[in-house]
Ligand SMILES: Cc1cc2nc3c(=O)[nH]c(=O)nc-3n(C[C@H](O)[C@H](O)[C@H](O)COP(=O)(O)O)c2cc1C
């Protein structure tokens with residue numbers, strides 16, 4: 523079941539998606555998640571908006587880890603984050619491009635959500651934003667994040683780091699082609715867990731279009747709604763190199779800390795292994811397009 527992502531060997535095509543503020547789920551936060559990733563021989567992508575620092579996570583285990591980047595209006599702060607990630611042994615940058623503004627999260631507005639301190643930004647960026655009128659997270663994102671982020675900024679990022687750069691938040695053929703053209707190391711098909719824009723397509727429905735557009739030039743990772751090993755199997759059959767798991771990892775962390783995250787990954791692996799065995803696939807390389815039928819194909823077969 524093992525595979526490689528950017529040349530790094532992982533025990534199964536299942537990685538940990540960047541999700542913010544793990545201490546909301548468990549007091550040990552991202553340090554526990556990182557230990558679970560290491561024990562599961564997979565890669566964790568640490569969020570910029572984590573509740574443990576880049577340094578704390580790096581010192582909690584020596585596994586391969588990537589750093590997810592949000593680009594701030596203050597480019598000096600963005601550059602400082604990138605340099606800290608590089609200095610602390612993160613092996614790739616995952617540039618998230620689907621948050622020029624935060625989506626309208628009505629529960630957060632209604633509850634006047636107050637985000638805990640974003641540890642990586644302490645002393646760098648004041649995050650005391652007024653949330654009387656709604657979500658503190660939304661006000662923070664609006665005040666600090668660079669909504670003008672554009673293709674040319676990938677060049678800028680390249681000029682300040684040697685880490686390979688992946689783009690997270692691709693949903694169309696056009697953007698996939700552009701990403702491959704400008705030579706990023708990989709892309710993540712993602713709609714941010716449907717947390718940003720209502721009616722953005724379900725990621726599984728656009729995966730194949732993106733895979734075709736890229737034509738094998740760079741690896742395509744996938745996230746959104748992967749809850750079972752069979753979901754991993756489907757994503758691989760449609761051409762993904764590996765999947766990222768977001769919410770289930772946080773649920774495992776909330777339930778039982780490091781052990782809970784390990785269990786979630788193990789359950790997905792066990793289910794994937796069974797799906798592979800029952801589909802005649804001795805290795806992940808054997809999972810191919812003929813193993814799944816899309817809705818479109820089903821309709822065409824009825825004509
Ligand atoms: C609570 C939460 C926080 C998230 N925080 C981030 C983040 O900081 N950076 C990011 O790029 N994506 C973030 N995401 C999006 C995830 O990386 C992922 O794209 C999404 O959750 C889809 O996977 P899932 O359906 O397995 O949760 C977050 C998602 C959730 C649910």
Ligand SMILES: CC(C)CC(=O)C(=O)O
Pocket residue numbers: 542571621624659663714717
């Ligand atoms: C601070 C936020 C922008 C974190 C995030 O990406 C999310 O909550 O989806």
